[in-house]
Amino acid sequence: xxxxxxxxxxxxxxxxxxxxxxxxxxxxxxxxxxxxxxxxxxxxxxxxxxxxxxxxxxxxxxxxxxxxxxxxxxxxxxxxxxxxxxxxxxxxxxxxxxxxxxxxxxxxxxxxx
Amino acid sequence: xxxxxxxxxxxxxxxxxxxxxxxxxxxxxxxxxxxxxxxxxxxxxxxxxxxxxxxxxxxxxxxxxxxxxxxxxxxxxxxxxxxxxxxxxxxxxxxxxxxxxxxxxxxxxxxxxxx
Numbered sequence: 658x659x660x661x662x663x664x665x666x667x668x669x670x671x672x673x674x675x676x677x678x679x680x681x682x683x684x685x686x687x688x689x690x691x692x693x694x695x696x697x698x699x700x701x702x703x704x705x706x707x708x709x710x711x712x713x714x715x716x717x718x719x720x721x722x723x724x725x726x727x728x729x730x731x732x733x734x735x736x737x738x739x740x741x742x743x744x745x746x747x748x749x750x751x752x753x754x755x756x757x758x759x760x761x762x763x764x765x766x767x768x769x770x
Numbered sequence: 771x772x773x774x775x776x777x778x779x780x781x782x783x784x785x786x787x788x789x790x791x792x793x794x795x796x797x798x799x800x801x802x803x804x805x806x807x808x809x810x811x812x813x814x815x816x817x818x819x820x821x822x823x824x825x826x827x828x829x830x831x832x833x834x835x836x837x838x839x840x841x842x843x844x845x846x847x848x849x850x851x852x853x854x855x856x857x858x859x860x861x862x863x864x865x866x867x868x869x870x871x872x873x874x875x876x877x878x879x880x881x882x883x884x885x
């Protein structure tokens with residue numbers, strides 16, 4: 658079945674540090690890939706997505722590239738801010754059939770001033 | 771304007787009770803979902819409805835019964851609540867169930883605590 662493996666957290670960084678959160682997936686065919694962010698006390702928001710190999714999703718300084726050869730979709734940001742503190746979820750959805758999102762276990766990021 | 775709304779935001783109840791959580795979306799979407807997030811933040815889909823028809827039903831106890839009176843609403847009724855039902859329940863919606871590209875919009879969540 659489809660699955661997503663995310664790097665274990667929590668991750669603690671200082672402001673302006675470089676962020677990488679690793680995500681790899683197992684799926685049949687070519688799924689769509691997503692990063693969602695959950696700020697404290699809130700629901701999930703879509704951060705970025707990529708729908709085919711070599712696509713790069715980007716938003717708010719975050720980027721992730723769909724790598725079919727390594728089945729990965731790592732999230733990166735060059736300079737994190739305190740306001741980026743949140744839980745980040747990698748997710749996939751297979752094409753056709755069920756529309757369900759399969760999530761990774763989430764990575765909690767804390768950015769200190 | 772709230773896109774996906776849920777009520778109540780917090781729900782504290784005793785074991786054995788029956789409770790409902792309501793979800794409404796004003797985005798004109800065809801598909802709605804219920805997800806459960808446990809204490810370790812792990813998110814898993816429970817149900818999905820497309821135009822009021824059930825299309826996803828994961829392995830969920832039959833004490834959980836979704837109801838979709840129209841395509842803008844998807845409610846979740848839980849019978850005989852158990853301690854293990856304590857979690858945050860998220861409703862979501864998307865434009866359609868085909869293609870695999872449509873973004874899912876999430877509600878703010880309902881934190882259920884069973885005592």
